[in-house]
Amino acid sequence: MKNKEPIILIVVIFFSLVTYYLVEPFAHGVMHKHVDSENFQYNDLPALTKTGNVANGQELIINAGCVGCHSMEKAGMPAPMDPVMAAQSYGVNPPDLSEAGAVYDAKFLAELIKNPAHALKVEHKFDESKGEMHPMVPFYGMGGDIDQEVADMVAYLQDLAVSPDEVTPAMAFENACGRCHAVGYENWTQIGTKPSFKHEKDSLAFDIKVMEYEESLTKYMGKLPPDLSIYIRSRSEDFLRTFIENPQNHLAGTAMPRVGVTADAADKVLEYMKDSGDTKRHEREEIGKMVMIYIVIFAIFAFLWKKQVWRDLH
Amino acid sequence: MAHFTKATGVKDWLNQRLAVETVEKVMMSEYWIPKNINFLWAMGMVLVVTFVLLLVSGIFLLMYYVPTVDEAFYSVNYTIMREVDFGWLWRHVHGVAASVVFLVIYIHMFTGIYYGSYKKGREMIWISGMLLFVAFSAEAFSGYMLPWGQMSYWAGMVITNLFAGGSLHADGLVEWIRGDYVPAQAFLGRFFMLHVLLLPLAIVGLIGLHFAALRIPHVNNQDGEEIDFDVESKKYLDGNKAESKVMRFANDFMSKDMMVVGIFLIFFFYLVFWNYSFALDPVNFDPADGLKTPAHIYPEWYFLWSYEILRPFNIDLGLVLFGFAQVIFVFLPFLDRSPNTCPANRRGTMFKVWFWLMLSNMIVLTAMGKLPPEGIFSTIGLVAAILFVVQWLALPFITSREKKV
Amino acid sequence: MENNSRRGFMGKAFGAVAAVGAVGSLVAMKKSWDPLPSVKAAGFTTLDMTTYQEGVMVTEKWRGKPIFVLKKSAEVMENEKGNPAAEARNIKIGDDNFMVAIGLCTHLGCIPAFRPAENDFLCACHGGMFDASGLVTKVPPPRGFDIPPFKIDGTNLILGEVGPEWQSMKDNGVTL
Ligand code: HEM
Numbered sequence A: 001m002k003n004k005e006p007i008i009l010i011v012v013i014f015f016s017l018v019t020y021y022l023v024e025p026f027a028h029g030v031m032h033k034h035v036d037s038e039n040f041q042y043n044d045l046p047a048l049t050k051t052g053n054v055a056n057g058q059e060l061i062i063n064a065g066c067v068g069c070h071s072m073e074k075a076g077m078p079a080p081m082d083p084v085m086a087a088q089s090y091g092v093n094p095p096d097l098s099e100a101g102a103v104y105d106a107k108f109l110a111e112l113i114k115n116p117a118h119a120l121k122v123e124h125k126f127d128e129s130k131g132e133m134h135p136m137v138p139f140y141g142m143g144g145d146i147d148q149e150v151a152d153m154v155a156y157l158q159d160l161a162v163s164p165d166e167v168t169p170a171m172a173f174e175n176a177c178g179r180c181h182a183v184g185y186e187n188w189t190q191i192g193t194k195p196s197f198k199h200e201k202d203s204l205a206f207d208i209k210v211m212e213y214e215e216s217l218t219k220y221m222g223k224l225p226p227d228l229s230i231y232i233r234s235r236s237e238d239f240l241r242t243f244i245e246n247p248q249n250h251l252a253g254t255a256m257p258r259v260g261v262t263a264d265a266a267d268k269v270l271e272y273m274k275d276s277g278d279t280k281r282h283e284r285e286e287i288g289k290m291v292m293i294y295i296v297i298f299a300i301f302a303f304l305w306k307k308q309v310w311r312d313l314h
Numbered sequence B: 001m002a003h004f005t006k007a008t009g010v011k012d013w014l015n016q017r018l019a020v021e022t023v024e025k026v027m028m029s030e031y032w033i034p035k036n037i038n039f040l041w042a043m044g045m046v047l048v049v050t051f052v053l054l055l056v057s058g059i060f061l062l063m064y065y066v067p068t069v070d071e072a073f074y075s076v077n078y079t080i081m082r083e084v085d086f087g088w089l090w091r092h093v094h095g096v097a098a099s100v101v102f103l104v105i106y107i108h109m110f111t112g113i114y115y116g117s118y119k120k121g122r123e124m125i126w127i128s129g130m131l132l133f134v135a136f137s138a139e140a141f142s143g144y145m146l147p148w149g150q151m152s153y154w155a156g157m158v159i160t161n162l163f164a165g166g167s168l169h170a171d172g173l174v175e176w177i178r179g180d181y182v183p184a185q186a187f188l189g190r191f192f193m194l195h196v197l198l199l200p201l202a203i204v205g206l207i208g209l210h211f212a213a214l215r216i217p218h219v220n221n222q223d224g225e226e227i228d229f230d231v232e233s234k235k236y237l238d239g240n241k242a243e244s245k246v247m248r249f250a251n252d253f254m255s256k257d258m259m260v261v262g263i264f265l266i267f268f269f270y271l272v273f274w275n276y277s278f279a280l281d282p283v284n285f286d287p288a289d290g291l292k293t294p295a296h297i298y299p300e301w302y303f304l305w306s307y308e309i310l311r312p313f314n315i316d317l318g319l320v321l322f323g324f325a326q327v328i329f330v331f332l333p334f335l336d337r338s339p340n341t342c343p344a345n346r347r348g349t350m351f352k353v354w355f356w357l358m359l360s361n362m363i364v365l366t367a368m369g370k371l372p373p374e375g376i377f378s379t380i381g382l383v384a385a386i387l388f389v390v391q392w393l394a395l396p397f398i399t400s401r402e403k404k405v
Numbered sequence C: 001m002e003n004n005s006r007r008g009f010m011g012k013a014f015g016a017v018a019a020v021g022a023v024g025s026l027v028a029m030k031k032s033w034d035p036l037p038s039v040k041a042a043g044f045t046t047l048d049m050t051t052y053q054e055g056v057m058v059t060e061k062w063r064g065k066p067i068f069v070l071k072k073s074a075e076v077m078e079n080e081k082g083n084p085a086a087e088a089r090n091i092k093i094g095d096d097n098f099m100v101a102i103g104l105c106t107h108l109g110c111i112p113a114f115r116p117a118e119n120d121f122l123c124a125c126h127g128g129m130f131d132a133s134g135l136v137t138k139v140p141p142p143r144g145f146d147i148p149p150f151k152i153d154g155t156n157l158i159l160g161e162v163g164p165e166w167q168s169m170k171d172n173g174v175t176l
């Protein structure tokens, strides 16, 4: 009698794969809108035409009043108020600008300075006719060529920041996302990393500060931005990347701003999220390889054993 | 009173007290297996191995899991996934095995249907098998509650609501099952108990029953041939191994079982390390939120076909048909009126078509159960659900007209 | 009696391969029982030694265990003079002298109570007694209080870290 096992195996694999294809790739393709990445080009924003001058930029940033709200720790300029108070005033704590030049795209920074709501793609939230203004005051120019002035400011920010390849995952995340999103599993809160306190009382006092901050933030955003500890597992990496690039593409009308990170910084942000939510991925990869090698050897020995035992049977 | 003599060795000592040799013969070396069977008969052993994987990984998860609504999610996603050394491995093994076990169960079931292995003295094997299916389903569902993510919560909400019985409005029953108005602490606590104690006990008992049911009729074979096991085993024991139609379970068939297990494990561990999302649904990595339903909710893939039978109809009819789908497989040995015990392909066109259509239709139902119930998917789902019911109603008529082959 | 389970060579080889797998999984199981990183990280406690008052016994906590901290008065120091066992246990931070020890009776692990009037410790479980420097004065406890690993950092004492002072106590058999 001829051996039917190969054909049976093919039938089993065929039906299993069809089922898998239908319930996984196909069904998820139907359920989730596909959004193509724009490669962090920010093509909707005007290109930078001027070459900036760092020294001018520095002067402009101080004179234009940026440091009235923003700190620049690296340049020795501390925050004018603590994060909780800042959030009460502006809805969210204005970021420290020390590393902005390395984390954010230059075109995006330029547009942000001139027209924050547009750069951030949150114009739907602010209706100027009703007096709803974006909390960041646009820069109207200091009398010279505004494009040149903005280019100078961007040049200064880039000069102040570390070089782009020195941006760490935590730096990228904390700058771009960390003032709105907590990451509990990394001890990150919107007002910074939670220290370990000796006394419960101090720990609770810190928690209360975070809650006060979150209260202002919730008022400003409409709802509290979620804790991102394991978003790398609950959303796909591809979703997160395209979402960070332009939240409106996925969730039209969302209060989350476009944060304007460079492609490299986006990678760093994702790496941070993997460290938090998929901490053991390298170990999984390594152990996985070892287990596979072992199990193949196991199968080979089982096969040889079977061959030996069955030799007498036929 | 039995007579005991001074033992000649450990084996003899045990033998006098526990009859280990007789047990070994009955269960292993003189448990005769037909030679004309293929690797599909190794699926039972694959299920045993998968069950052991579930048990071992489950034990390790249990040591760090905290069954409270405030701590469950954290204990799984932080403590087990980040803190416990190899905790991630136990979780991935457990999740993937819980999903893959159903694939193997379905292969095992359809093998039984295809070869008519539920007939002529094998009814109890089939029935105990279906009871195992039910127990595994309950085990899988209760386990799905434990991480207390969004899918846990909303699956718990939806499935418990089924018990309201549609227009019967048995809301009291639903609240009793939950111990609350919504799935909450009482619910989590009792499903935790079911998952780690009562259902595993039931499953172990049912596996025992399933094996006991196999012992007297022996396993079927791929030709539906009736084998005289006494005559054939005698040939084997007399040294005519090659001529005999049977072989020992151990080591003869066992060695093949192990070979199939080896190949299965290659596939299994590939999934564990590189392709696990189908079994550990991303949506369940969001913590339970009783005020927000996820955009798409669907059961795990192995429940989809019966879920789809519920969906296209109004609530009462849907529930009736859902109930029908849950129990109808148990009655297969009695609905199949054919005199034949042989592969579906040799039982005449009618049953042949019935079998392949049933298999394909269940896959269609599975796919539609996951897709959003809109447009064409709704229509296909409705047709497939009706076809499923019609096929089962037609089974006795089709089979009673079957000619003896 | 006939042995039906002649496995032959390949059977043994396969058995050996399977056993290797079993042992491998035991390694993973063993590691799953190791103390968690958070437990290990919590294994360090910093005490600010300027906050203690002479003669007042304070119980701190380190790795879940009670830690006795007693700042010794000049009078106690005077008593200890000439008693090398007591002097060896003394922990000097700046000008202050301390008894710091794990507050578990070395007999069977009860927590002895401090008696301010007598300036000593009495274990209620089986009547063991210790003096203010932590030495046994009455059996059954076999030895004085154990001293937790510590490192002196200015006026802070870091429990859980090994400093030279503790290392020499350990090398000289002053504590386990
Ligand atoms: C975890 C659950 C199960 C385990 C551990 C299990 C185990 C086994 C084993 C070891 C065998 C003998 C070898 C073989 O023929 O594959 C077997 C046979 C069988 N099982 Fe299962 N089984 C399970 C579930 C089921 C289910 C859900 C059904 C379907 C209702 C089922 C129906 C059968 C039938 C009909 C046979 C006899 C096959 C024949 O005689 O050819 N079993 N099972």
Ligand code: FES
Pocket: C105, C106, C107, C108, C109, C110, C123, C124, C125, C126, C127, C128, C140, C141
């Ligand atoms: S435990 Fe203290 S004397 Fe026994």
